[in-house]
Amino acid sequence: MTFDQPKTLAEAGPQTGAAGATIEFRGLQRSFGNVRALAGLDLTVGRGELVALLGPSGCGKTTALRVVAGFEHPDAGEVLVDGEDITRVPAHRRDAGMVFQSYSLFPHLSALDNVAFGLRMRGVGRAERRARAGELLDLVGLPDRADRYPHQLSGGQQQRIALARALALRPRVLLLDEPLSALDARVRLTLRDEIRRLQQELGITTLFVTHDQEEALSLADRVAVMNAGRLEQCAPPAELYARPATAFVAEFVGVMSRVPAHADGAVVRVLGRTLPIDGDPAHGDVDVLLRPESIEVVAAADGSAQVLGAAFLGAVTRLSVRSAAGATVKIDIPSHVAATLPLGSRVELALPERPVLVAPRKEPARSSSRPPHEEGTTTMGVPRSG
The missing domain is CATH 3.40.50.300 (P-loop containing nucleotide triphosphate hydrolases)
Structure with a gap:
């Protein structure tokens, strides 16, 4: 033809x-x-x-x-x-x-x-x-x-x-x-x-x-x-964006944080909650992949997490927060709320009751001398892949 x-x-x-x-x-x-x-x-x-x-x-x-x-x-x-x-x-x-x-x-x-x-x-x-x-x-x-x-x-x-x-x-x-x-x-x-x-x-x-x-x-x-x-x-x-088929898609499209967790079949224990797994059952140490808008943050004087950085994005501000497990997660909250959480604030993190995506445990990269809020990002905040 x-x-x-x-x-x-x-x-x-x-x-x-x-x-x-x-x-x-x-x-x-x-x-x-x-x-x-x-x-x-x-x-x-x-x-x-x-x-x-x-x-x-x-x-x-x-x-x-x-x-x-x-x-x-x-x-x-x-x-x-x-x-x-x-x-x-x-x-x-x-x-x-x-x-x-x-x-x-x-x-x-x-x-x-x-x-x-x-x-x-x-x-x-x-x-x-x-x-x-x-x-x-x-x-x-x-x-x-x-x-x-x-x-x-x-x-x-x-x-x-x-x-x-x-x-x-x-x-x-x-x-x-x-x-x-x-x-x-x-x-x-x-x-x-x-x-x-x-x-x-x-x-x-x-x-x-x-x-x-x-x-x-x-x-x-x-x-x-x-x-x-x-x-x-x-x-x-x-x-x-909402239902990525693989961990690669989840992390490449939009912003996604990895949080260490433990899976037991169809459920996983993460950030103090037991949630259903979105996908095939898993066992043992895994990472839960979380979008920044899916994590809730509440100020608490004795909170187990801490605010490390903030990036103003207009109506929302993207916080970098270190969880109790030592993972750094990105969280989007209204900017007027973020203004009440200065760097160093103690907070508690929570997740809604809905299925989450899991991936094999990934060892954290060696720490960088740059603070989290200075990391290079694309227009939607994902580390540029070259």
């Missing part, structure tokens, strides 16, 4: 864009020397769906994207689009548009000509391709920048031009390789919303690669968390 584009825009379908396609990865494997980038990846992306590939550097997410684009060929496995095997179809014959992290605009072409470049390569007439490029510039909010060259545009504007260029050929698959990582925070938020609006409006099936969990959770219909070339879990953002 090949994906040759129509020669004219009239043949390409309505102005709202082509219908999205399904994408299926079947047992994809890819190695670079001794490094295994993909280790049997299985994943299906629905028609018109936006799926974010999320994971630390080196997990295989960009390799998976490049396999769909045709820039990499797997050592084993298949990629199917609408049920047809495209694993060996050349990149230029795949119905896919790609936006890179580095914009990759032609410096000698105007914004309009950059957007129209793919149409020109497909033999679309000058008047028609300029009209279509103009429509796309309007779509991405840059109709007044048509004659500007890349060096005359901001980073956010250049990435909008790159997005418009990827959409010009009406692809059924849109591939985004960390397109926002080079932008400042304010522009990144604005463009993130624009990408989601356009994707939903045009109905394009989209794969979005990122290592930023906040970006993935706020943008995607489903988030596919990858680790060491394998898929750990693929689920809607709320499910991924």
Whole structure:
């Protein structure tokens, strides 16, 4: 099966864009020397769906994207689009548009000509391709920048031009390789919303690669968390956060504290309470994984825990508290309540009566000379994985 584009825009379908396609990865494997980038990846992306590939550097997410684009060929496995095997179809014959992290605009072409470049390569007439490029510039909010060259545009504007260029050929698959990582925070938020609006409006099936969990959770219909070339879990953002399938997902997505505990079958004893285990029974020493909003903290002069640090996050403040067992846990409480708990305060910790996730006991890392509130974190407070 090949994906040759129509020669004219009239043949390409309505102005709202082509219908999205399904994408299926079947047992994809890819190695670079001794490094295994993909280790049997299985994943299906629905028609018109936006799926974010999320994971630390080196997990295989960009390799998976490049396999769909045709820039990499797997050592084993298949990629199917609408049920047809495209694993060996050349990149230029795949119905896919790609936006890179580095914009990759032609410096000698105007914004309009950059957007129209793919149409020109497909033999679309000058008047028609300029009209279509103009429509796309309007779509991405840059109709007044048509004659500007890349060096005359901001980073956010250049990435909008790159997005418009990827959409010009009406692809059924849109591939985004960390397109926002080079932008400042304010522009990144604005463009993130624009990408989601356009994707939903045009109905394009989209794969979005990122290592930023906040970006993935706020943008995607489903988030596919990858680790060491394998898929750990693929689920809607709320499910991924509330019901992580593995300890890796639990700790990579959002903030999670490990608290030493003792399991006895279907229950576990933690922070003075016996709670049901969420998942398979366990026995012996384990760690209970707790979200910062799931732990309650109460001031107590003779409390068994102590406040070590605080990070103001607006409406809430994230406390670092050392438990009686010696574990440092993160706890989110209203900022006006946190103001009554200065550093060094004695407190008691409590948990609500609901199932908790457990994982094999993990030995604590060697203590750092930096106080807890100075540890490097991502935008959602998870230690950055590189």
